[in-house]
Amino acid sequence: MILNSLVPSISTYSADIDFLIDVITLLVGVPFLIACSVFFSFLFRFKKQEGVPSLYITGNQHRHMKWIHRAHVPVLVFDVIIIVLAVNVWYDIKQDLPEANSTVRVIAQQWAWTFQHPGLDDVFDTADDIRTVNELHIAKDTLYHFKLSSLDVIHSFSVPVFRLKQDAIPERVITGWFEATQTGEHDIQCAEICGIGHGLMPARIIIETPGQHATWLAANNPLTMASSSRPESRPESRPESRPDSQPESEQEVSPRTQQLAAR
Numbered sequence: 001m002i003l004n005s006l007v008p009s010i011s012t013y014s015a016d017i018d019f020l021i022d023v024i025t026l027l028v029g030v031p032f033l034i035a036c037s038v039f040f041s042f043l044f045r046f047k048k049q050e051g052v053p054s055l056y057i058t059g060n061q062h063r064h065m066k067w068i069h070r071a072h073v074p075v076l077v078f079d080v081i082i083i084v085l086a087v088n089v090w091y092d093i094k095q096d097l098p099e100a101n102s103t104v105r106v107i108a109q110q111w112a113w114t115f116q117h118p119g120l121d122d123v124f125d126t127a128d129d130i131r132t133v134n135e136l137h138i139a140k141d142t143l144y145h146f147k148l149s150s151l152d153v154i155h156s157f158s159v160p161v162f163r164l165k166q167d168a169i170p171e172r173v174i175t176g177w178f179e180a181t182q183t184g185e186h187d188i189q190c191a192e193i194c195g196i197g198h199g200l201m202p203a204r205i206i207i208e209t210p211g212q213h214a215t216w217l218a219a220n221n222p223l224t225m226a227s228s229s230r231p232e233s234r235p236e237s238r239p240e241s242r243p244d245s246q247p248e249s250e251q252e253v254s255p256r257t258q259q260l261a262a263r
């Protein structure tokens with residue numbers, strides 16, 4: 001409700017996180033406003049008055065202490081509500097790993113992101129893998145696992161529209177998942193101070209329909225591009241194609257492409 005009006009919410013679990021943050025904001029914000037109202041109204045109501053002596057209240061008497069103890073009850077109840085909701089959301093997103101339709105590798109370094117797409121065969125470390133810098137291409141309504149690693153220091157892979165944030169730790173490969181519900185182009189950012197160029201490592205996530213994504217995979221297939229005789233078809237480290245790019249008319253479309261396009 002609150003977050004969604006500021007940053008689009010377009011992953012299958014982003015609404016759960018938004019709901020959790022809304023609940024915390026209300027459970028903390030409403031009592032805070034009530035406490036401030038009471039505090040400032042008492043300041044004016046019990047301000048210094050001529051001829052009225054001040055009371056010295058130690059707070060030791062039960063009739064005074066009960067106002068403190070009664071306030072503890074809602075605090076404890078709200079804590080339990082927040083913990084139960086948070087653990088549920090945490091389990092669904094961080095502990096439970098649904099089966100993936102595809103996988104991407106995300107490699108962080110000072111100060112850029114490298115993304116490795118498995119290509120049309122959907123298998124890593126084969127000749128048709130597509131590597132891009134600061135540009136991740138995925139298909140909507142497709143559940144992805146990401147394999148996150150860092151080449152140097154701690155970074156944090158953050159995709160605000162997915163409500164996804166995961167630290168990248170050197171010497172570790174961390175697996176997570178996401179599934180986009182809408183197409184579009186959005187920010188990826190590093191959310192961990194990682195050196196002087198930290199602010200200079202933004203990237204983009206381009207969410208395509210399965211058909212558009214299959215087209216992009218085919219258009220940027222290093223094998224196809226290498227075998228093409230046209231000079232402008234040479235492989236590039238950073239493919240420039242966008243979701244609206246059209247397949248080459250003479251391009252061979254593999255069964256995997258047709259399968260993705262049919263989804």
Ligand SMILES: [Cu+2]
Pocket residue numbers: 155156190191192193194195198199201
């Ligand atoms: Cu950083």
